[in-house]
Amino acid sequence: MNGTPGVLAVRGHLAPGRPQLPAWRGHLHGSDLTWSIVFIVPYAALFVAFVIYPIGYGLWMGSNPALYAELFSDPRYVRAAVNTVFFVGLAVNVQMVLALLLSGFFMRRRRWIQALLAVCILPWTLPAVPAYLSFHWMFVAYPQGLPNNLLAALFGVEGPFWFNHNWLALACDIVANIWKWMPLWTLIFLAGRISIPQDLYDAADVDGASLYQRFAYITVPLLANLYVISTLISAIWTFGDYAPVLFVSGGTPTFGSDVVSTLGFHYALDYANPPLAVGAGLSVLPVLIPLVILLMRRLKTTEVQL
Amino acid sequence: MICALFSSPTRRPTRYRLRRILVEASSAALGVIILIWSLVPVYNMFLVALDPTGHNEFTWEIWPSHPTFAAFIALWTGEADDVRDIWRQFSNSIYIGLIVMALTLLASSLASFAIGRMRLAKDWKLTNVALLTYVIPSSTLIIPFLRVMHIYGLLDNPWAVIAAEVTFATPYAILVLLHYAKLIPIELDDAARIDGASVVQLYMRIYLPLMAPALAAVGTYALLFAWNDYFYQYMLLSSEKNTTVAMALEQFFDDDDAPWNYMMAIAILYSLPPIAIFYALRRYMALGVNGRRING
Numbered sequence: 001m002n003g004t005p006g007v008l009a010v011r012g013h014l015a016p017g018r019p020q021l022p023a024w025r026g027h028l029h030g031s032d033l034t035w036s037i038v039f040i041v042p043y044a045a046l047f048v049a050f051v052i053y054p055i056g057y058g059l060w061m062g063s064n065p066a067l068y069a070e071l072f073s074d075p076r077y078v079r080a081a082v083n084t085v086f087f088v089g090l091a092v093n094v095q096m097v098l099a100l101l102l103s104g105f106f107m108r109r110r111r112w113i114q115a116l117l118a119v120c121i122l123p124w125t126l127p128a129v130p131a132y133l134s135f136h137w138m139f140v141a142y143p144q145g146l147p148n149n150l151l152a153a154l155f156g157v158e159g160p161f162w163f164n165h166n167w168l169a170l171a172c173d174i175v176a177n178i179w180k181w182m183p184l185w186t187l188i189f190l191a192g193r194i195s196i197p198q199d200l201y202d203a204a205d206v207d208g209a210s211l212y213q214r215f216a217y218i219t220v221p222l223l224a225n226l227y228v229i230s231t232l233i234s235a236i237w238t239f240g241d242y243a244p245v246l247f248v249s250g251g252t253p254t255f256g257s258d259v260v261s262t263l264g265f266h267y268a269l270d271y272a273n274p275p276l277a278v279g280a281g282l283s284v285l286p287v288l289i290p291l292v293i294l295l296m297r298r299l300k301t302t303e304v305q306l
Numbered sequence: 307m308i309c310a311l312f313s314s315p316t317r318r319p320t321r322y323r324l325r326r327i328l329v330e331a332s333s334a335a336l337g338v339i340i341l342i343w344s345l346v347p348v349y350n351m352f353l354v355a356l357d358p359t360g361h362n363e364f365t366w367e368i369w370p371s372h373p374t375f376a377a378f379i380a381l382w383t384g385e386a387d388d389v390r391d392i393w394r395q396f397s398n399s400i401y402i403g404l405i406v407m408a409l410t411l412l413a414s415s416l417a418s419f420a421i422g423r424m425r426l427a428k429d430w431k432l433t434n435v436a437l438l439t440y441v442i443p444s445s446t447l448i449i450p451f452l453r454v455m456h457i458y459g460l461l462d463n464p465w466a467v468i469a470a471e472v473t474f475a476t477p478y479a480i481l482v483l484l485h486y487a488k489l490i491p492i493e494l495d496d497a498a499r500i501d502g503a504s505v506v507q508l509y510m511r512i513y514l515p516l517m518a519p520a521l522a523a524v525g526t527y528a529l530l531f532a533w534n535d536y537f538y539q540y541m542l543l544s545s546e547k548n549t550t551v552a553m554a555l556e557q558f559f560d561d562d563d564a565p566w567n568y569m570m571a572i573a574i575l576y577s578l579p580p581i582a583i584f585y586a587l588r589r590y591m592a593l594g595v596n597g598r599r600i601n602g
Contacts, residue, residue: 032424035505039420043413043476050454050473051439058442058450105336116337118585120344125584127534129555130573134347136559137354137566146350149368179347240443243536247559261445274449281446292441296434 058278067279076255077280080263083170084284087245087259091177092234098178099185100227104215106190117190124183132247135176139163139248162249166256169249173257177244185230192226193219225298232295239288260284351570360567377571388558388568391549399550399576402464402539403532406471410528411521413472414479419513421480422487423495424505432484436477444474448541455542462544470538475531479524486520487513526587530580551576 071077106117123131138146139162148159163169196219204214242261245251251258251266258266260280268277354360356373380386384393420426451470452461460466494516495508503511514521536552543553551572558569 032505036420036424036426039416039424039509040426043417043480046413046469046473046476047435047439049458050451050469054447054450054454055438055442057454058447061450061453102340105333108333113333113337116340118588120340121584121588122344122348122581125581126348126577127536127552127580129534129536129552130351130570130577131347133555133559133569133573134351134354137570138347138350146346146353146368153368176347179343183344236440240445242443242445261443264445264449268449274453278446278449281443281449284443285441288441288443292437296437 058282061275062278062282064275064279067275068283071276071279071283076258076263076266077260079166079255080258080260080280081283083166083257084239084259084261086170087174087177088235088238091174091181092231092238094174095178095182096185096227096231096234099182100189100223102182102186103189103193104219106186107193121183121187123179124181124187126180128180128243129247131180132176132244135172135179135244135248136250139172163252163257166253169252169257170245173244173248173259176248177238177241180244181234185234188230189223189226192223196222229295229298232291232298236288236291236295239284239291351574354566355570355574357567360565360570377565377567378575380568381571381575386565386568388565389572391546392551392554392572394547395549395551395554396575398464398548399533399552402467402471402550403529405468406475406532407525407529409468409472410475410479411525414476414483414524415514415517415521416509417476418480418483418487419509422484423492423508423513432480436481439474439477444537448537452541461542462548464543464548466542467535467538468532470542471532471535472528475528479528482524482527483517483520486517490516523587526583530583533580 102120106113106120142148142161142164143158145159145162147162151157151159160168162172200218200222201214204218209217240261242259242265245257245259245262246265249257251262255263255266260283264277264280267280268274353367353370355377356370356375358372358374358376360377381389381392384390421432455461455466458466460469490513494512498508498512534552536556539550539553540556543549549557555569555573555576558564558566558572
């Protein structure tokens with residue numbers, strides 16, 4: 001058991017001893033080099049025109065230090081920054097832990113459990129806009145709305161006015177995000193678990209290991225790398241994910257549940273201040289870039305296919 | 307509950323019968339919870355879509371009290387004012403989706419061939435460059451993006467959306483293709499070269515046919531990416547003739563008086579193609595290893 005369980009976990013079908021590709025320098029010459037460059041040109045052109053140029057333009061728009069002074073003195077921004085921390089921290093970690101546990105449940109070889117898996121991935125297959133609009137409709141009315149109606153019908157309790165309170169509104173956004181993305185990570189962890197050799201569990205059974213021991217000493221160490229990579233990807237993705245907040249709570253009450261990415265929208269569209277919007281977006285980069293570097297390092301040393 | 311989560315399929319001696327019953331009962335309970343959790347928002351879509359007016363937010367109903375397919379019929383006939391343009395919106399979404407799929411396939415297969423087969427660069431270098439595309443969140447990037455599109459003269463032009471979506475779908479597509487291309491022996495290319503094949507022939511006659519399954523996966527991914535995207539369409543398009551389905555949904559969302567039964571009916575129709583594609587292809591999702599397959 002070496003230190004790269006992610007490779008073991010996900011690359012199962014690849015031959016482990018793949019011969020190294022020769023160094024590229026000196027290998028290509030003449031028409032081969034020309035053709036390679038011709039082949040890469042379409043993507044390179046796209047990349048320069050629609051990635052490099054806009055990013056450069058954005059950095060230039062957000063290069064004025066006064067922008068950030070204005071930003072940090074805006075109470076709406078401070079609020080949104082705190083919300084972003086909770087939104088990303090809770091949504092990512094809760095869905096990862098639940099997905100890890102659920103993937104264990106779906107390892108059971110029962111027909112009804114496999115059928116349930118087909119239902120469980122439904123949220124992931126839905127497009128984001130309709131899914132979040134449905135959440136919006138469930139929570140927007142007071143005192144009615146489907147969750148409140150269910151509470152009243154089942155327990156006789158009157159539900160809260162979800163969007164009238166900062167934290168409740170943000171909680172609705174977090175729940176919607178978890179609902180939408182948890183199935184994807186469940187499938188990925190399920191794939192990871194399936195590739196753990198059954199012999200390890202058989203050996204543990206012979207030694208009389210408990211369920212908890214099997215989980216803690218076999219499953220967790222072997223899935224750790226996959227788990228870290230998935231968490232990083234999910235965190236990077238959730239930082240920029242405006243859709244749950246924009247469509248579920250819409251930032252109500254009065255910017256109380258906005259995150260930085262949706263506050264940028266308000267700056268750009270409602271206040272006609274695009275540079276401030278770019279500044280808000282760039283202000284998350286000090287958190288985002290270390291995450292991306294961590295992810296690059298992980299991906300460089302291990303090969304995990306998602 | 308915890309037992310059910312951690313258990314795995316193995317036979318147990320009879321003296322564990324009590325524990326087995328507990329495990330079965332708790333996994334059944336967990337199953338019910340998962341079922342409710344996954345289906346309630348979907349059920350809510352139908353609850354609104356089947357309502358005669360779509361204004362059922364202030365009723366206490368948990369079942370549709372007067373279910374009617376009026377909203378779906380109105381979509382089909384296009385008679386109601388709110389949904390008159392719905393088929394043009396669907397055809398706009400399909401048009402954008404198909405072109406994004408084709409261009410993503412072209413750009414990613416060419417680039418992955420140059421990098422993976424011709425060894426123009428090491429692929430982890432490309433991984434890093436590709437990740438750069440995703441570093442700045444799209445919600446931030448869109449603002450300079452709008453200015454750049456203005457400079458290119460592409461505002462309110464479907465090709466602006468197509469360019470944006472191809473740009474964002476291609477890096478991931480290249481990574482998948484590079485990964486899959488490693489499974490095809492490079493000796494095939496060498497043999498073809500000895501027989502006098504040109505680079506273009508290698509690409510057309512060997513690379514593309516052998517990569518067909520991966521290309522199908524990447525093409526589906528690009529199609530769904532474009533179909534599900536709302537953001538670039540909303541920001542870059544404005545005129546009525548260019549409106550897509552996702553934009554139409556957003557217009558309902560902004561309009562407080564809009565009949566939400568139409569909106570949810572559109573939302574259901576809009577969700578059907580991706581759901582159908584996912585479930586049709588789930589057997590081919592490259593998740594099965596060691597002879598076991600996920601039947602999700």
